[in-house]
Amino acid sequence: MAPKAYNPKEIEPKWQEKWEADGLYHSDIDESRPKHYALTMLPYPSGDLHIGHWYAMTPSDARARYMRMKGYNVMFPMGFDAFGLPAENAAIKSGIHPMVRTRDNIVRMRKQLRSMGAMFDWRREMVSCEPEYYKWTEWFFIQLYKKGLAYRKLSPVDFCPKCNTTLAREQVWGDDRHCERCGTPVIKKDLSQWFFQATKYADELLRFDGIDWPERVRTLQTNWIDRSEGASVIFHTAPSPLAPLPVGEGGDPIEVFTTRPDTLFGATFMVFSPEHPLVDKITTPENKDAVEAYKAQAARQSDIQRGAVDKEKTGVFTGGYAINPVNNAKIPIWIADYVLMSYGTGAIMAVPAHDERDFAFARKFGLEIIPVFKAEGAPDPDGATMEAAFISEGVMINSAHFNGTKVNVEKGRKNPSIAAMIDWLEEKGIGKEMVNYRYRDWLISRQRYWGSPIPMIYCEKDGWNPVPEDQLPVTLPEDVEWKPTGESPLKLHPTWKNTSCPVCGGPAERETDTMDTFMCSSWYHLRYLSPWCDTAPFDDKEYNYWMPVDVYTGGIEHATMHLLYTRFFHKALRDMGITEGNEPMTQLRNQGMVLGEDNEKMSKSRGNVVAPDELVEKYGADTVRAYLMFFARWEMGAPWDSKGIEGSSRWVRRTWALFTDDVKGGTPTPETLRDLRRKVHQKLKRITRDFENFEFNTIVSGLMELLNELYKAREAGAAGSAAWQEAQEIYVKMMAPVTPHIAEELWTDVLGKKYSIHTQQWPTVDEEAAKEDEITIPVQVNGKLRDRVVMPAEASDEDIKAAALKAEGVVKHLEGQTPKKVIVVKKSLVNIVV
RNA sequence: GCCGGAGUGGCGGAACAGGCAGACGCGCACGACUCAAAAUCGUGUUCCGUGAGGAGUGUGGGUUCGAUUCCCACCUUCGGCACCA
Structure with a gap:
C-alpha cells in the first residue's frame, strides 16, 4: 500500500468536526481534578482574524492543552468584545446597523477561530453587545453606584473631534496627544459625566502580592499611578x-x-x-x-x-x-x-x-x-x-x-x-x-450609541437614581439615526430617553451616554464561568471552582488600561462581597507583536498584512501554528518572514513521512536503542520545562531536533523495536499541543491508539534512560579549548584530570610546562592553568 | 530628564545554576536524483587566515582559572512617563 500523502485539508476539518461532535473540549466542574483557568484576551469583532490573533492565541492554546495533558481540568474560553467605536463609525458611513454588522463579523470570525483548532469551549462564549451580557454590565454599574464608587462630575475632558466622543486619559496617546483609535489630535471639552472612584484603590493597585505578573507590566502600572x-x-x-x-x-x-x-x-x-x-x-x-x-x-x-x-x-x-x-x-x-x-x-x-x-x-x-x-x-x-x-x-x-x-x-x-x-x-x-x-478616577461616559447604556435616570425632583434592577437591561433602541454630532444618538431619539422616576414616579429622563467598553472587558472573565446564567452575572458554583484565572495572556498595550481597570473592578466587587480574593488573574504573560516583512506595524494602508486564512489554505493550520510558535521569542515578537514558514512546513511533512513510510525494522545495536531512549527522554525533559516557562520557540526546535534523531535511529534499524514504539508515542504526545490535528491523525489512525491524543497523560521522564553513559569533556589550557576527552559518566575527577593531562591537544599546548593549577568542573569541563 | 525592555552570524533565534558560543530553522553554496525545473535527500556555512592558528556575544573597565551570563561606566535602540510640585 502506497503511503498516504500528508493532506491537512482533509485531516484538519475531519478532526475539528469530530472534536466538536464529541464535546472533547467541554470543561465542566470536576472536583476530583485540579482546575486550570487559561484565558487569552478576547478579540474585537472587526471582521477578520488577523495573524496577530493567531500569534497571541496559538501558544496560549498549546499551553492550555499541555496543562490538560498534565492532568488539569482546563477551561479555555473565547468570546467577543463587541461594543465600540469602529462599528458605530461604520454605521455612520454605510447605514448598516452596528448590531447587524457585528453579528455578521462574529459569525465569520468564529469560523476562522475554529480553523485554528484551538480547544475553546464554545458553550461558554460571551458577546458583550448582547443584552444577556450587557444587562449585567449595567447591573455592575448600579452596584458600584450603590457602593458610592460612581459619581457625576463636570470636568474638562479630552474629546476626539473625529470620533466625536470623550476619551479616558489612557486613550490619549503620544506627544501630540492624539486619539488612540483614529490618530486625531484631541481637544478639551467641559462635560458632566460619570466617573468611578478608582483612585480609592490606588495604593492597593500598587501592590502585586501573590501574583506572578511580568516586571514590565508592574512597572508600567506603578509609573502610571505614580504615588508620591x-x-x-x-x-x-x-x-x-x-x-x-x-x-x-x-x-x-x-x-x-x-x-x-x-x-x-x-x-x-x-x-x-x-x-x-x-x-x-x-x-x-x-x-x-x-x-x-x-x-x-x-x-x-x-x-x-x-x-x-x-x-x-x-x-x-x-x-x-x-x-x-x-x-x-x-x-x-x-x-x-x-x-x-x-x-x-x-x-x-x-x-x-x-x-x-x-x-x-x-x-x-x-x-x-x-x-x-x-x-x-x-x-x-x-x-x-x-x-x-x-x-x-x-x-x-x-x-x-x-x-x-x-x-x-x-x-x-x-x-x-x-x-x-x-x-x-x-x-x-x-x-x-x-x-x-497622578492616577485619576475612571471616566466612564461616552457620547455614543454603540455601548452598554448607563442605567441611570434623572428626575428634576429626585436627581439621579439607578434603574430598578428588575427592569434591567436598559436595552439600546434599534431605530436610531447615525449622525456624528458629538452627542449620543440616544439623546436624539424621540422617545427612548423618556421614562418615569423610580422614586416619585413622575416624568424623568434616562442617561443618554453609554459606557466605556473597558467596563465590558473588566468582567468578561466572570461571564465565561456561566454565560447561560440569567439570574446573576455568574453562577457562584462555577466561580468557586474556576476562579481566579490561572494564566492570562495578551498584549502589553493593555498594561495601564484594561489590566488596571479589571484589577480595580475585581477589588471593588470584592469589597461588596461579589468576588473573592484580591486579584482576578494569578499569572500574566504578554506576547510581542508580529510585524510586517518590512519591519513595520502591519496595516492595510502599508499593504504588509499577512492573512492567516491564505496560510492555512496553503500549509494547513498545524504548520501555521508551529511556525508562529517557532519563529520568534513569544514575548518579543518579530517581523514576519514568509520564507521561514517553509521550515515548519518541512518539519510537519517530515514528521508525517516518518510515521507513514513503510520501513521495516533492522537489527539495531543495543547502543542505538539506548541512544534513542536517552535522546527521547532528554528532549521530553527539556520540552516539559519549556512549556512550564512559556518558551514556545524552543519547544518546536526541540521537536525538530528529536525528529532528526528519530530519522537517524530509523536509519540504524531501530524501527519496530520497543524503544521505537516508545519514541513514537512520546513524540506524538509532545507535538499534540502544538499541532493538534496531525498529532490526532498519527495517534489515532496511523498508530491505531485509543482516541484521543488530547486526553492522554503527558509522558513522564525516565531519568535513568535520560542519563549519559559517556561524557565528552572539553579540556582548556588557560581558558582556551584545546581538546576533548571522552569518559565514562561515573568517572572520578581524578580520572578525568589524568586523562585531560594526557590529551594530545593539551600536551601540545603545554609545551612541557608544569600546570600551576588544574580545575575540574564536575562532569563538564577541565581547565589547565599554566 | 526619569522608569523599564533589548543589543549574539546574512536573518529569526539557542546556550535555564559562571564552564565547548552560534542548537533549531531561514537564506546561501556545492553535490545527488531529473532531459530540465520544482519537490526531496546529502554536505558545508561566525569572521580573518592556504595552513598551524587567531579574533569574536553593542563599547570600555572590573571580579574569576574561566563571563553572552555577575559588577561598574557608557553607547545604540524600542516602549512608557514627563514643568507631577
Whole structure:
C-alpha cells in the first residue's frame, strides 16, 4: 500500500468536526481534578482574524492543552468584545446597523477561530453587545453606584473631534496627544459625566502580592499611578492693600501639596495654575489686565505647547500675597502655566533654592531665593548668587529650630528632615502628611450609541437614581439615526430617553451616554464561568471552582488600561462581597507583536498584512501554528518572514513521512536503542520545562531536533523495536499541543491508539534512560579549548584530570610546562592553568 | 530628564545554576536524483587566515582559572512617563 500523502485539508476539518461532535473540549466542574483557568484576551469583532490573533492565541492554546495533558481540568474560553467605536463609525458611513454588522463579523470570525483548532469551549462564549451580557454590565454599574464608587462630575475632558466622543486619559496617546483609535489630535471639552472612584484603590493597585505578573507590566502600572509621598500644607491669602486684615487672620485657605515640606522656610512665593479658582479674587486691579491676558493665552495653548519641558518659564504677578504658615512671611502669588490644575491642588509653594523649576522662575522674575539646607560643613550659600537649585543631601539652615537636621535624598518619612517637619506641621495644625497620585478616577461616559447604556435616570425632583434592577437591561433602541454630532444618538431619539422616576414616579429622563467598553472587558472573565446564567452575572458554583484565572495572556498595550481597570473592578466587587480574593488573574504573560516583512506595524494602508486564512489554505493550520510558535521569542515578537514558514512546513511533512513510510525494522545495536531512549527522554525533559516557562520557540526546535534523531535511529534499524514504539508515542504526545490535528491523525489512525491524543497523560521522564553513559569533556589550557576527552559518566575527577593531562591537544599546548593549577568542573569541563 | 525592555552570524533565534558560543530553522553554496525545473535527500556555512592558528556575544573597565551570563561606566535602540510640585 502506497503511503498516504500528508493532506491537512482533509485531516484538519475531519478532526475539528469530530472534536466538536464529541464535546472533547467541554470543561465542566470536576472536583476530583485540579482546575486550570487559561484565558487569552478576547478579540474585537472587526471582521477578520488577523495573524496577530493567531500569534497571541496559538501558544496560549498549546499551553492550555499541555496543562490538560498534565492532568488539569482546563477551561479555555473565547468570546467577543463587541461594543465600540469602529462599528458605530461604520454605521455612520454605510447605514448598516452596528448590531447587524457585528453579528455578521462574529459569525465569520468564529469560523476562522475554529480553523485554528484551538480547544475553546464554545458553550461558554460571551458577546458583550448582547443584552444577556450587557444587562449585567449595567447591573455592575448600579452596584458600584450603590457602593458610592460612581459619581457625576463636570470636568474638562479630552474629546476626539473625529470620533466625536470623550476619551479616558489612557486613550490619549503620544506627544501630540492624539486619539488612540483614529490618530486625531484631541481637544478639551467641559462635560458632566460619570466617573468611578478608582483612585480609592490606588495604593492597593500598587501592590502585586501573590501574583506572578511580568516586571514590565508592574512597572508600567506603578509609573502610571505614580504615588508620591509628601504633605499637604495650608497657606492663607494675605490682606491685600485694598482690604486690610490683620496678619494671620481671615484670608482664603490655599492648600498645596509638596513632596518637600522640609523646605517650607524657603518658600518665597506661590504659583497658581492660571485656572485656579482663587485667581480672580486675589488679583489686584492694577494687575488685572496682565492676568486676564495670561489666562487667555494659557487657555488657547494646547497641552503639548504648555507641556514642553524646555520651554522658557512664563508667568505674571497677581498682586496678591499669601502668608507662609511656618514663619508668617508675606509672599507674592504669581500665576504660571507650569503649574497644572490637573495635578495636586493647582497651586504650589515655590522653593527656588531647592527646585529647578522654581529656581528658573525666580531668577527670571527677580524673586527672592532663601536656601534652607546646604552640604554638611559647607559655608552658607547665598540665595542672591547661587547658580542652580541645590538638591543633594545636607543639613537644614535658615529654618528656625530645624537648623542642623539632616537632609538626605529619600522620599517621605524616610528623610529625617521631612519626618521632623511633618510631625511639627501636624502638631501645629497647619499641615498633614499626604500621598498624592497622578492616577485619576475612571471616566466612564461616552457620547455614543454603540455601548452598554448607563442605567441611570434623572428626575428634576429626585436627581439621579439607578434603574430598578428588575427592569434591567436598559436595552439600546434599534431605530436610531447615525449622525456624528458629538452627542449620543440616544439623546436624539424621540422617545427612548423618556421614562418615569423610580422614586416619585413622575416624568424623568434616562442617561443618554453609554459606557466605556473597558467596563465590558473588566468582567468578561466572570461571564465565561456561566454565560447561560440569567439570574446573576455568574453562577457562584462555577466561580468557586474556576476562579481566579490561572494564566492570562495578551498584549502589553493593555498594561495601564484594561489590566488596571479589571484589577480595580475585581477589588471593588470584592469589597461588596461579589468576588473573592484580591486579584482576578494569578499569572500574566504578554506576547510581542508580529510585524510586517518590512519591519513595520502591519496595516492595510502599508499593504504588509499577512492573512492567516491564505496560510492555512496553503500549509494547513498545524504548520501555521508551529511556525508562529517557532519563529520568534513569544514575548518579543518579530517581523514576519514568509520564507521561514517553509521550515515548519518541512518539519510537519517530515514528521508525517516518518510515521507513514513503510520501513521495516533492522537489527539495531543495543547502543542505538539506548541512544534513542536517552535522546527521547532528554528532549521530553527539556520540552516539559519549556512549556512550564512559556518558551514556545524552543519547544518546536526541540521537536525538530528529536525528529532528526528519530530519522537517524530509523536509519540504524531501530524501527519496530520497543524503544521505537516508545519514541513514537512520546513524540506524538509532545507535538499534540502544538499541532493538534496531525498529532490526532498519527495517534489515532496511523498508530491505531485509543482516541484521543488530547486526553492522554503527558509522558513522564525516565531519568535513568535520560542519563549519559559517556561524557565528552572539553579540556582548556588557560581558558582556551584545546581538546576533548571522552569518559565514562561515573568517572572520578581524578580520572578525568589524568586523562585531560594526557590529551594530545593539551600536551601540545603545554609545551612541557608544569600546570600551576588544574580545575575540574564536575562532569563538564577541565581547565589547565599554566 | 526619569522608569523599564533589548543589543549574539546574512536573518529569526539557542546556550535555564559562571564552564565547548552560534542548537533549531531561514537564506546561501556545492553535490545527488531529473532531459530540465520544482519537490526531496546529502554536505558545508561566525569572521580573518592556504595552513598551524587567531579574533569574536553593542563599547570600555572590573571580579574569576574561566563571563553572552555577575559588577561598574557608557553607547545604540524600542516602549512608557514627563514643568507631577
